[in-house]
Amino acid sequence: MQPTHTSPDRGRAALGPALSLVHTGAAPTRSVLTGALGVTRATAGAITGELQALRLITVDARPAGGTRGRPSHRLAVDPSGPVVLAAQIHADGFSIALATLGGVLDGPEDFPLPDPATPEHVLRAVVAEAARRIAADPRRCVGLGLAVPTPVALPERIAVAAMYLDWPSGTPVGELLEQESAAAGLHLPVDVANDANLAALAEHRHGAGRGAKHLLYVTSGHAGVGGALVVDGRLHTGSAGLALEVGQVTVDPDGRRCPCGNRGCLDVEADPPALLAAAGREPDPARPLLDQACEVLAEAAAGRTRARAAVEHVTDRLGLGIAAVINILNPDRVVLGAFHSSLLAAAPDRLTRVVAERSYWGRSGRVPIAAAELDRSELAGAAELAWTPVLADPLTALTSP
Incomplete structure (x- = not known):
């Protein structure tokens, strides 16, 4: 037709x-x-x-x-209409899923990082699984979006500091993704962006951020802390795509050493490894860090003293970081990603109290803090990235050769 x-x-x-x-x-x-x-x-x-x-x-x-x-x-x-391929790389693996319009992910799959986990090897593995998934589905795929745990400089799409992937600074991740996609025979638009930015966009469109005029999103998946700001439905990315690196806010000058070279950054004081350290546990490299952190949260819920103290310690650090960002940005809502949502559930009164005590705006009128509603916000955000050309101009995106 x-x-x-x-x-x-x-x-x-x-x-x-x-x-x-x-x-x-x-x-x-x-x-x-x-x-x-x-x-x-x-x-x-x-x-x-x-x-x-x-x-x-x-x-x-x-x-x-x-x-x-x-x-x-x-x-x-239309459930039988076009789909996009969403992909996410994180510290200990990668994930893919097909996605329809409406923010629906179809059967997410998780994979370990290849060895060695160089940019070329990782992107080749991601594209190979993406190509397999696309070929197995009868629907037309019209784009591929990739979320990465690193600041991405625009418009060059360069990974500025992929600390948790151990990639060289300045890795041209956008160019490499295009090369690997072309080599695999995927002749469709591809794009890449920071995972926290994309998660914020997905939550604003389909999750806990709906209706917010100035949405602050703070998240930690496996390692590190990311943040993003959505203003009037648009991501605030700064002059080169590098705005809102909330992980580099200092919350303890004498705290843990950060890969950036400083001490006590939110990046290393309010992520799963920080909770494990506060609970006196050594991370198991063979298991996802988030799963190990969830065990500490479960022990805290069961009343284990050391686990409870660890949750309170990390919650306080998270609150200090959020308060500092609120003082600068004055958002009307804060949404927390998966791990931080678990902290909020474990200590809701403590987190909101710390934010209110340390934030000028929090004292003036409490800023609502909500848990993310999407199961996989970063992956859903990668789908939003892939849908961008279609949402901008559906006729051109779907009828141009």
Whole structure:
């Protein structure tokens, strides 16, 4: 079925915004979409018809009850339409998943890092598993997005300091990803970005950050601490993509040595290895660090004294770091990634109290602190990255050779 082009230029320009509204769940019906776009009902019908022809959305043939009793056609993501491949590299492995519009990950898979874990070997392994997964699925794949645990300088897409991957500073990760993808026969757009930035974007669109005007996201997965800021729906990346490196905020001048060369950075005072150290445990290199940290959290919940003290120690350090960032940014919501969400659950009153005591804005009016809602925010964010060209201009992205 060929797309039925909308005659007004305004209709063509509205395809991307309309798809974004359906993608984030902000337009469940055509009447809501019409009001959000500020177009006529006829134009809205043409826009949804075009997106339907591109197999991006479905439109119910029979209108459902709408506002003030007026029936309206329901809109949804087409489950048989295009997908993207989301990939994430972390300190002790990598993950991949196919993703539909709407922020849905389809069967995430986890793999160990290859040996040696050089940039070339790791990216080759990621692309190989991505190619296998894409080939096994009948749906059209229209992009590949990769989340990496390192600042990524833009527009060059260079890994500035991949400390937890032991990659050389200045690794051209974007260029290498394109080369490996081309070598594997994946002829589709690819992109790479910092994992915390992408997780923040996913949480803002589909999770605990929905509706926030200034969302601060703080996270730790396996090692290190990352952060990001979403302002009015857009990532604040700074002049070169390197903004919001909250992990380098000092929370204990006499604390643990950080790979950056300083002491007491949030990066090493509020991550899973920090919790293990506070609990007197040596990390087991054969097991995921996050799993080991969760064992300490379970012991704390069971009343084990040393584990409880370790949780409180790391929670205090996390609170100091969040308070320092709040003083600078004045967000209206803070969302915490997986490990920090567990700390919040283990010591909710302690974390909010530390933030309020050390933050000017916290004392003036408490900033809500919420746990991330998505199971795999970084991986979901990688999917958001891959969907970017389609959300910007669906017709060009899906019909250009």
